[in-house]
Amino acid sequence: MLQSPKTICSSVRRRRESPVCPVCPEIYLPYPFSRVADISGWTSASCLLEAGLGGDKLVFKPIPVFLTVHNAAEVITCGFQKFVQKEQTSHLKVCSVLFLLVAAVCLPFCDTQFDPNGYLWALIHLICVGAYKVFHKLWKPSSLSDLDQQYINYVFSVVLLASASHPAGDLFSALDFPFLYFYRFHSSCCASGLLGFFLMLHTVKLKSSTTSGQYAAWSFLAKVITASLSPLFFVMTANVLTISCLVIGGVGEALLVYTERTGT
16 A cells, blocks of 8 residues: 655654655654754754843833833734745734834833833844744744753853853942842842742743633733733833823734634
8 A cells, every 4th residue: 555755754753764754855863863953953042032131221121111112022923924934914913013013113202211222222122032933933842842942041041141241241340239238139139030930830831731822811911910010119100102102012912812812
């Protein structure tokens, strides 16, 4: 009985009889080599992610402003899918992306706490996050789980930031930090690291146990709660135009979540 090329290809992939598939231009590496290749490739994504961390000015942006700019990275992903991969995109999704773009573009002109350096780093962050999402869509390592990917991101960030601290001047300038000898500062840093780690574990678990639409809805709800509660703990000055931009960005993300859940 004749077998189709697809059946032969899948059979070779399962048995690993040959490193080269006889019917399609693919090379099957043994598992250890495949895992090393995946880890090496994922460091490129980690590099994009770390480049998008931004400088000190980005850290002190108000949380609602940061989230509005961060969400605009979806414009890059949607544009890549529509114009490069030629995928069909619904009008509702295009409208949602336009809302995100308008909010991010108009926000610097309406922000009462405008800082050129801060928004420059925000733009760099937006581009890097968008490129990270595109990279993640194009290449999904077969031998790395979501937890493995996050672990590589953590390790790579420690190595990269530690090695860059001296050239950037942060290594010795840290001695002049005004809160360096305050125990509350160090305890807050430890608490932030632990809470961030447990949040990452919960996020990975939630992502693996829910559909993409449900995960997007939970993520949107978390962002809304965070942005709503942040003025109670951090100083933020805003006018009507700033709040309008934040609302437009929220509406855009809500529409994007709706398209993700309905598949439109």
